[in-house]
Amino acid sequence: MSRVNAFPLKVQYNDAARKPTSTPGGIATILEVVNLECVRGDRRLFRDVSFSLGPGTLLQLTGPNGSGKTSLLRIICGLMSPESGEIRWQGAQIRTLAEEYSRSITYLGHRIAVKEELNSLENLSIASGLAGCELSPDQAKAALARVGLAGRERLPARFLSEGQRRRSALARLINCNTALWLLDEVLASLDQAAIVLIESLIGEHLSRGGMAIVATHQELHISAGSFQRLELGPSGMAPVESGG
């Protein structure tokens, strides 16, 4: 319930230091990533990664396998700590915000958190309940119908195909009002219809003023919002391009 209230964003400044900077376009920056460096084992995955996101912005992460896309997403959602650099949410460090920040993000990782023993309806309502936005049975059914699982709501997830399991994980995004979505390789094992569905979900999210960071190699066709691309390279260089 609190999750629903967390958006639209209420920006409050306690002092000048917390005031967000403005991008050249004049849109307020919500998420700011500054000089991030990530080291796994004895290998540096990337360094000097900086970008900022405002309402309605999509950032696509690309880069070869092992270039640190997943690590970057996990660092941004606070599961991992970076070697150096910082992440600010509305001007405050995410470490100091803790649960307040968790309320504003949704992370969908490689491991999609779909339990084989539970059916799609249970998986969806439990995942939403955990995230703090409980769904009524009708809402859950409607969400599953939208991802193409109508009639299969009561089938245990172990009888679903990989693509169908991923679709049932995507149903979580439908009633989800968090400000920032972090999606890691969500297009994997999905057919064309499901890819179009994701694109429309992200588009709706952006047009509501949400933000999304998507790690994928495929082209995304999303008309709403503004678009940035960040390519993580093998040499640790991370050039940022902006486009329409």
Next chain:
Amino acid sequence: MRAHSTFSMFRWIVARDLTLAWRRRADVLSTLFFFVIVVSLFPLGIGPETQLLRSIAPGVVWVAALLASMLSLGRVFANDYQDGTLEQMLLTPQPLYLIVLGKVLAQWLVAEVPLVLIAPLLGIQFNLEPSSLFILFVSLLLGTPILSLIGSIGAALTLGLRGGGVLIALLILPLYIPVLIFGAGAVDASINSVSAQANLTLLGALLVIALIFAPWATSAGLRISLE
């Protein structure tokens, strides 16, 4: 509003884990059968020496309970870790402390409570008096939540490691020693017609300490394991 959402989160976690345990009944039953068989092997091996059986009963039942709880502990977080649910739990807007407490409560209800309930029945094989059987039941009722709480720390720290099952035993069994001493001590006292109150009080105190500190340590362990 906030208290409500915190409570409903706790309810979600417990209800979810109980549903999952029900769908994987075989896992739960195997722990219970392990306990029953280990305890029953002793009277069969030793023979009908009632005095000897009575004096070893507290230790045997308690050691079997410790080993049985080791069997189920590895599963507390492992499944949720593998399919990514644990990541989602770390990212929920609720304190991790509560999530851990909910999962430990569910683990205790599923794996330890059946064992507590069946223990008095097994005690009959050791020729225990009804009063001692009652103390055995009470000592296990107080002691097994401590086992679940302390065990969850080991389960969190060994998450995702190869050979985690052996490691968790090496980490956690030494920490179980106080529980074993006071738990078996309580039953022993009642067999010798001495009051078991001192041992049970100490078990209660251990339970309170574990309730306060163990979920906190487990939360820290989970954050480390998921980095």
